[in-house]
Amino acid sequence: MSLKIATWNINSVRLRARLVGRFLDEFRPDVLCLQEIKCRTESFPAATFRRRGYDHIVVNGQKGYHGVAIVSRVPLSDPAPRSFCQKDDARHLAVTVADGGPGIRLHNFYVPAGGDEPDPAVNEKFAHKLAFVREMAAWLTAAETDLPTVLVGDLNIAPLEHDVWSHRQLVKVVSHTPVEVAGLEAVRAAGGWIDAARHFVPHGEKLYTWWSYRALDWEASNRGRRLDHVWITPHLLPRLRSVEIVREARGWKRPSDHVPVIAVID
DNA sequence: ATGGCTAACAACGTTAGA
Numbered sequence: 001m002s003l004k005i006a007t008w009n010i011n012s013v014r015l016r017a018r019l020v021g022r023f024l025d026e027f028r029p030d031v032l033c034l035q036e037i038k039c040r041t042e043s044f045p046a047a048t049f050r051r052r053g054y055d056h057i058v059v060n061g062q063k064g065y066h067g068v069a070i071v072s073r074v075p076l077s078d079p080a081p082r083s084f085c086q087k088d089d090a091r092h093l094a095v096t097v098a099d100g101g102p103g104i105r106l107h108n109f110y111v112p113a114g115g116d117e118p119d120p121a122v123n124e125k126f127a128h129k130l131a132f133v134r135e136m137a138a139w140l141t142a143a144e145t146d147l148p149t150v151l152v153g154d155l156n157i158a159p160l161e162h163d164v165w166s167h168r169q170l171v172k173v174v175s176h177t178p179v180e181v182a183g184l185e186a187v188r189a190a191g192g193w194i195d196a197a198r199h200f201v202p203h204g205e206k207l208y209t210w211w212s213y214r215a216l217d218w219e220a221s222n223r224g225r226r227l228d229h230v231w232i233t234p235h236l237l238p239r240l241r242s243v244e245i246v247r248e249a250r251g252w253k254r255p256s257d258h259v260p261v262i263a264v265i266d
Numbered sequence: 267a268t269g270g271c272t273a274a275c276a277a278c279g280t281t282a283g284a
Contacts, residue, residue, distance in 0.1 A: 011272075012272090012274080015273075036283085038273070064281095064282095065274080065282070113284050114284075116284080169267055173267090173268085174284065210284080212270095212271075213270090214272090215268090215270095215271085221268095223269095225284080257272080257283085
């Protein structure tokens with residue numbers, strides 16, 4: 001049995017319910033992790049998913065901002081949202097995905113964006129982002145990942161030089177600053193995680209999952225960043241078949257500024 | 267180096283995204 005796991009920052013799941021439907025119809029993931037659903041748990045458009053056989057739905061929502069959800073065609077168990085930085089701001093949700101064996105633990109994250117100024121002393125949002133990432137590192141240790149585990153989501157950090165369109169021009173821009181990159185690397189190292197997308201793509205090659213709405217022509221300017229990630233624990237590596245970034249979704253009508261990332265695990 | 271768009275909300279400007 002193989003599992004197709006997708007992650008997508010949808011930037012309002014109600015506004016883009018039809019777009020999500022298109023993605024599910026065309027790509028048929030078994031599990032879809034969404035971020036920035038921007039709605040309360042009770043307002044989640046469940047019918048869009050149930051209609052297509054995604055009967056297993058777990059939502060950690062709130063009014064207006066953030067919010068994450070996991071929808072699945074295979075059973076989900078042990079749902080566990082976790083709060084970070086003593087805030088109930090709906091940025092995480094974990095479940096166990098049935099895989100015919102012991103199951104796969106799946107964490108869905110929406111890491112704070114961090115505001116504009118990359119200085120925690122003057123920018124509370126950046127301080128929050130750094131604290132959030134520190135808390136992830138402390139929590140997501142080997143002990144926490146007893147089952148084979150997949151971590152996905154909008155981590156809002158582009159760690160490698162070629163995860164942004166210009167390292168030189170973005171090194172002082174929030175999402176690519178050295179302090180954030182070091183923070184994310186500490187999370188990765190603490191859990192022994194493998195960056196699944198980069199497992200298949202050389203580090204010297206550009207790779208993006210997000211393009212700003214502000215560009216006149218996102219495709220022509222192609223000033224992207226790789227903010228959306230799929231990480232796996234090492235015992236899953238032999239089962240990792242592919243990772244696909246669905247770039248075409250950025251060109252769909254009224255798109256999210258992020259595109260889906262899909263990993264296939266045997 | 268950006269540029270200046272997109273979304274939610276008891277909403278017609280403010281806050282947030284990144």
